[in-house]
Amino acid sequence: MLQYFLGKNIDLPARVASGQFISHREYMQFYDRCCLSKSINDESLNIKFLDVNDKQLRNIIVANQKGMAKVSSETLQGRVRRLRKFLLWLFDQFHEVHDVDEKTNKKFNGIIHKIKLDEDALGKNGTQQVGDPEESVIPDDVFVKFLEMLIPSSPNNPFKASKVRNYLIVNLLVQGGIRRGALAKLKVSDFLFWGSYDQISIYRSGNDPTDPRAEKPDQKTKAHFATVDPNLMKKVEFYIDNIRAVFPRAQFHDFVFVSENDSKGTAGQPLSLKAINAIFQKLSRALGFHVHPHLLRHKWNEIFDKKGELLGVNPALLEDCRKYAMGWSHNSNQSDNYNEKRIALKAREISKAHQHRVDQKK
Numbered sequence: 001m002l003q004y005f006l007g008k009n010i011d012l013p014a015r016v017a018s019g020q021f022i023s024h025r026e027y028m029q030f031y032d033r034c035c036l037s038k039s040i041n042d043e044s045l046n047i048k049f050l051d052v053n054d055k056q057l058r059n060i061i062v063a064n065q066k067g068m069a070k071v072s073s074e075t076l077q078g079r080v081r082r083l084r085k086f087l088l089w090l091f092d093q094f095h096e097v098h099d100v101d102e103k104t105n106k107k108f109n110g111i112i113h114k115i116k117l118d119e120d121a122l123g124k125n126g127t128q129q130v131g132d133p134e135e136s137v138i139p140d141d142v143f144v145k146f147l148e149m150l151i152p153s154s155p156n157n158p159f160k161a162s163k164v165r166n167y168l169i170v171n172l173l174v175q176g177g178i179r180r181g182a183l184a185k186l187k188v189s190d191f192l193f194w195g196s197y198d199q200i201s202i203y204r205s206g207n208d209p210t211d212p213r214a215e216k217p218d219q220k221t222k223a224h225f226a227t228v229d230p231n232l233m234k235k236v237e238f239y240i241d242n243i244r245a246v247f248p249r250a251q252f253h254d255f256v257f258v259s260e261n262d263s264k265g266t267a268g269q270p271l272s273l274k275a276i277n278a279i280f281q282k283l284s285r286a287l288g289f290h291v292h293p294h295l296l297r298h299k300w301n302e303i304f305d306k307k308g309e310l311l312g313v314n315p316a317l318l319e320d321c322r323k324y325a326m327g328w329s330h331n332s333n334q335s336d337n338y339n340e341k342r343i344a345l346k347a348r349e350i351s352k353a354h355q356h357r358v359d360q361k362k
Contacts, residue, residue, distance in 0.1 A: 016090040034079040077122035084115040158286035176226035177300035180293035184217035187254040221327030
């Protein structure tokens, strides 16, 4: 948001301080830019290296480029919300509510009201695209290649170091369906290395005083136990006892995953969220497919649906189990996002069966 207005030579703090704010036209231009991927710039939307004389064809090509570059409604809503909150914060810094003249106050409330209407509409409408219910967030062949690549002994493993740690990080996300923040804050004591030997405690910890990281990770949803394969638990235990233990700084905290690179004197310190992102960036480049931690959470839900159906689990019970495993409250409607695909497939099966019956009668 700041980069956009800086590029347009619009000084938002100065505008708000002067009572000029931003015009409706300037806001709409910002809104249009927010619809596009951050990596897309205006130049990339121009037709290059092609001598296209037909204006209609040129317009179709440009429209298609913009369509492919569009972000989700949730991303768009977040960008619009950021502008509104920043304008409100600036207004509080520069103006006392009682000292603002009626004209300035009305002008400011007008732009804020417009932004809020767009923000609320995006929340209600959701995405305007209709996805293929049979399309996976990560195609199965790509997913198999991805998991094979992670094996420390694989010739396709893109990492020169920290192969065991990176293998465990990704597989805990794959099997547990947990968030990146929950993974980064996992402590040795959170792994239940006894009993069924397959449980990990996931919970909120707020501002943990034992966490030395500037950007402290946390669990967003309610406390629950994540279930993983006992073999993976054994590998985590091996990492704790034989790899993590090598780093002296790791003795001063309980966080499982630590930095193994001492170029900045951080070896043994809890692994940062940026370092986890870097792991996925390197994997994505090697795979030729963009994979990020939250995408694995979506993949977990796809696999969960298939396993639940194979086991013949009642749909209502399946959703209760999903809500528990994801850490959602019983009243949460988050599961609706994952249910739509399964419902669409069922609707297709029923429609085909009905059509077959009609055709037989004909």
